[in-house]
Amino acid sequence: MSPTTTAAAPSRRTIPGRGLLDLIAGPHGIDGYLEQISPTMVTGECRAEVVAVSRGTDDSVTLSLRPNRAWRGFRAGQFVQVSVEIAGVRHTRCYSPASPEDAGRELEITVKRHPDGLVSNFFADQARPGLVIGLSQADGDFHLPDSRPDSILLIGGGSGITPLMAILRTLCAEEYAGQIALIQYAPDPDRTIYREELDRMAAEKPNFRLARSYTRAPGAGELDGHFSPTHLPQADPSFADAETFACGPPALLDAVRGTWANGLEQRLHVESFVPPSLLPIGEPGTGSIRFAGSDLEVENSGASILEQAEKAGVPAESGCRMGICHTCTCRKVSGTVKNLLTEEVSAAPDEAIQLCVSAPLGDLVIDL
Numbered sequence: 001m002s003p004t005t006t007a008a009a010p011s012r013r014t015i016p017g018r019g020l021l022d023l024i025a026g027p028h029g030i031d032g033y034l035e036q037i038s039p040t041m042v043t044g045e046c047r048a049e050v051v052a053v054s055r056g057t058d059d060s061v062t063l064s065l066r067p068n069r070a071w072r073g074f075r076a077g078q079f080v081q082v083s084v085e086i087a088g089v090r091h092t093r094c095y096s097p098a099s100p101e102d103a104g105r106e107l108e109i110t111v112k113r114h115p116d117g118l119v120s121n122f123f124a125d126q127a128r129p130g131l132v133i134g135l136s137q138a139d140g141d142f143h144l145p146d147s148r149p150d151s152i153l154l155i156g157g158g159s160g161i162t163p164l165m166a167i168l169r170t171l172c173a174e175e176y177a178g179q180i181a182l183i184q185y186a187p188d189p190d191r192t193i194y195r196e197e198l199d200r201m202a203a204e205k206p207n208f209r210l211a212r213s214y215t216r217a218p219g220a221g222e223l224d225g226h227f228s229p230t231h232l233p234q235a236d237p238s239f240a241d242a243e244t245f246a247c248g249p250p251a252l253l254d255a256v257r258g259t260w261a262n263g264l265e266q267r268l269h270v271e272s273f274v275p276p277s278l279l280p281i282g283e284p285g286t287g288s289i290r291f292a293g294s295d296l297e298v299e300n301s302g303a304s305i306l307e308q309a310e311k312a313g314v315p316a317e318s319g320c321r322m323g324i325c326h327t328c329t330c331r332k333v334s335g336t337v338k339n340l341l342t343e344e345v346s347a348a349p350d351e352a353i354q355l356c357v358s359a360p361l362g363d364l365v366i367d368l
């Protein structure tokens, strides 16, 4: 995961003569008319229609999406921002497509239920063919390099299998001749996302080794327990030479990072789905935050501006909550902020900041 990925603003596809068409069409532009025919016909904004829904496990749902013409495709491993309206409010979350990167105009995402999670449970319970969702262009630097490495090791836990599935399916579609190994962690066989397809691939592809550990069903997989360096030689004897992609819960990623810390770091690529715990900075009550657009002022608690806005009931959009998707970017009118990930301090007026990873140092005015 990289906190420095570029913004994934909704795309605006350029069509020749569009400016003239919009002028003739009036205040809502040509998209205003196209939207009346079908919500995915709009040309200026990326959207997708759910065309199929399947439930591979009890706690996950797989959606096949057909994006409109604004969609520019993705690289295996990247993520997209998905927006959906629930009870009249638009919510945005990041999901990593699991389909191969050359899948034409279709795209697949698999969403795992989170206890009390809003969007994941909405999709799990209510996603139906015909549902139209907002889509950003793909983003993120967790992806297969253009020049394919000779050997690849994938380590995935829970829903973290999704970007790895995109990588694996892409390599299979390309008839990749190098060595691929996947170590998959899941609670038990019934809650193993993409289990049957992965079993089939392992049976059919001589260059693909699959090893699983079921953390709540010891003895049921090839490996046992949570990630341990001892799993590596069992799953992939040449792991030290492999380009490694890991995605899963924070504890798994911490253990993997620790193992690759001895000079192998440059071969390790890591993606986290979970925001880090960002501790408040400074003393509570050091200054105040004025939400200019809402005409509201609160005492600064030192937490991220996003958390403070949510606590004060000020509507603020968010996606990843860890500084990678830019959904929360907002104009700071005045004041000083500290980036909670990089510790960088900035006092420039009128600058765009990411609310989820910025905390105020003293008085702040924000355009929210």
Ligand SMILES: Cc1cc2nc3c(=O)[nH]c(=O)nc-3n(C[C@H](O)[C@H](O)[C@H](O)COP(=O)(O)OP(=O)(O)OC[C@H]3O[C@@H](n4cnc5c(N)ncnc54)[C@H](O)[C@@H]3O)c2cc1C
Pocket: 079, 093, 094, 095, 096, 097, 109, 110, 111, 112, 113, 114, 115, 116, 117, 118, 119, 120, 121, 159, 162, 163, 272, 273, 274, 319, 320
């Ligand atoms: C780059 C990236 C790629 C991702 N790809 C995938 C993917 O392919 N598949 C996938 O399943 N997920 C993926 N995610 C995670 C996904 O974006 C969402 O975070 C996830 O679906 C949960 O969203 P939600 O709306 O259901 O939960 P939210 O409503 O956002 O809640 C998140 C968690 O906070 C807890 N919570 C909610 N409200 C409260 C409260 N009031 N008090 C205390 N706790 C609370 C919930 O219990 C839940 O566990 C990805 C994330 C990132 C950053």
Ligand code: FES
Pocket: 317, 318, 319, 320, 321, 322, 323, 324, 325, 326, 327, 328, 329, 354, 355, 356, 357
């Ligand atoms: S950068 Fe994604 S919510 Fe802030």
